[in-house]
Amino acid sequence: MLRVPGSTTDLLSLKARGADVRIVYSPLDAVRIAAANPDRQVVFFAIGFETTAPANAMAVWQAARLGLDNFTVLVSHVLVPPAMCAILESPTCQVQAFLAAGHVCAVMGWTEYEPIAARYHVPIVVTGFEPLDLLEGILMAIRQLESGRAEVENQYARAVKREGNLQAQKTVFRVFDIGDRKWRGIGMIPASGYHLRPEFARFDAEERFDVGTIHTSEHPACIAGQILQGTKTPLDCTAYGVLCSPQKPLGAPMVSSEGVCSAYHAAGRGLATPRAVPLFELTRSEP
Amino acid sequence: MCLGIPGKVVEIRDDGPLRMARVDFGGVRKEACLAYLPEVQLGDYVIVHVGFAISQLDEEEAMKTLEILRMLDPEGMDMELGSMVEEAAPKAPRPPAAAEAAPAGPPPASGPA
Incomplete structure (x- = not known):
């Protein structure tokens, strides 16, 4: 989060310049910070897919219970199924099957994916995150493709139930409504994000601080949107490994370790081998 | 994330x-x-x-996944998970007393690698 580039800077750079930016383990920690510092405004960045929404919803719920008036959230939640539909609707779509993210489904279940598999005739396999899980998920998807099936299957049965975590869903929908969301690198996708429900508007940082319309300019060389949609790989990007690296990312897939560009980078794919400095150059430059 | x-x-x-x-x-x-x-x-x-x-985590389902993976590639599976598999997925049912006494490791294939 801290390295995500804004139009002119990022949170990590601001922190280095003295801004009070803190990393918390749980959103409840942010609520605790607000409760302990009533004279300061605490803004929590409530981001992520469906997996983080129950935690963020509970933070808002707790802030309301404690009557905190110095805690707000900047909500930027995104949802998986509308993004899958957007990819499948695209004329350049090259995706033949999906591995549905296991922990998103641990929260939401997979009933939302059944109409997608049927409508677009695309296999969807709910898959865990260990290397063997991924291999089995890929195998299950390939077996569906080879036999002409298009169903939702669950590879990650040890952690995911069809209905998901109903308790978590209940809190999420008490606090959030579904609304349109602009995706970095892709653009607006209808009904693809969570927004605070009107009764929690006082916890909305965008309302409290009157930030106006936020527009983030993205780097022109970054092709994150096409990479996210599976039409390009990081190796097609002129910025990859040159202008863009995990230390200085330009787009979402390079920001966190599970992003495509970051994973390519960690494996050294397509990176020029560092030039070996000949020994005589080193000795010559010595005084 | x-x-x-x-x-x-x-x-x-x-x-x-x-x-x-x-x-x-x-x-x-x-x-x-x-x-x-x-x-x-x-x-x-x-x-x-x-x-x-x-x-x-559903331990029974975790065991089923392990069994499927073992069938796919027994040698690779044992190499990947090492002794954890032997402890957690015995061929014969474990006697209940032993099951209680043994501090079960994280269900394999889901523990932090």
Whole structure:
């Protein structure tokens, strides 16, 4: 989060310049910070897919219970199924099957994916995150493709139930409504994000601080949107490994370790081998 | 951000209206909120994401997955998981006393690698 580039800077750079930016383990920690510092405004960045929404919803719920008036959230939640539909609707779509993210489904279940598999005739396999899980998920998807099936299957049965975590869903929908969301690198996708429900508007940082319309300019060389949609790989990007690296990312897939560009980078794919400095150059430059 | 981690519940307490736990992730203990898994008991394995337990691991299903993977590639499987498989997936049913006494490691193929 801290390295995500804004139009002119990022949170990590601001922190280095003295801004009070803190990393918390749980959103409840942010609520605790607000409760302990009533004279300061605490803004929590409530981001992520469906997996983080129950935690963020509970933070808002707790802030309301404690009557905190110095805690707000900047909500930027995104949802998986509308993004899958957007990819499948695209004329350049090259995706033949999906591995549905296991922990998103641990929260939401997979009933939302059944109409997608049927409508677009695309296999969807709910898959865990260990290397063997991924291999089995890929195998299950390939077996569906080879036999002409298009169903939702669950590879990650040890952690995911069809209905998901109903308790978590209940809190999420008490606090959030579904609304349109602009995706970095892709653009607006209808009904693809969570927004605070009107009764929690006082916890909305965008309302409290009157930030106006936020527009983030993205780097022109970054092709994150096409990479996210599976039409390009990081190796097609002129910025990859040159202008863009995990230390200085330009787009979402390079920001966190599970992003495509970051994973390519960690494996050294397509990176020029560092030039070996000949020994005589080193000795010559010595005084 | 999407990668929740499985761990073992080693302590449960109430923090106001919230049920909280200490969860052991292979030696590292962290706090997790149990609000979304009210039925979790001491010794259960849960997947924790940003400080919230979101799913309880089903040991029976974990064993089934291991068996499938073992059938696909027995040698590779044993190499990948080492002795954990032998401890956690015995061929014959475990006597109940032994099952209770043995501190079960994280269900293989889901423990932090």
